[in-house]
Amino acid sequence: MDENQPYCETPAGRAPAVVPGGPPYADCVRCGKPTEYAVATPGIVLCPVCEWQEAQRSACSG
Secondary structure, three states: OOOOOOOOOOOOOOOOOOOOOOOOEEEOOOOOOEEEEEOOOOOOOOOHHHHHHHHHHHHHOO
16 A cells, blocks of 8 residues: 555545534424524434433443
8 A cells, every 4th residue: 555545535526414404403302402403304303412312321221
């Protein structure tokens, strides 16, 4: 492997995944605080704190 080339190359022409966002923001279904997601985002939307807490609960269940 050449030292001047990156280890993993990004495919050309591939756009990053875009999460729909922007005002108006949806309220968290658990605590009611504003989230980072737009109102039109499908599914259950959680604020960053509730997302973190949910990840901790699911990681520790077993």
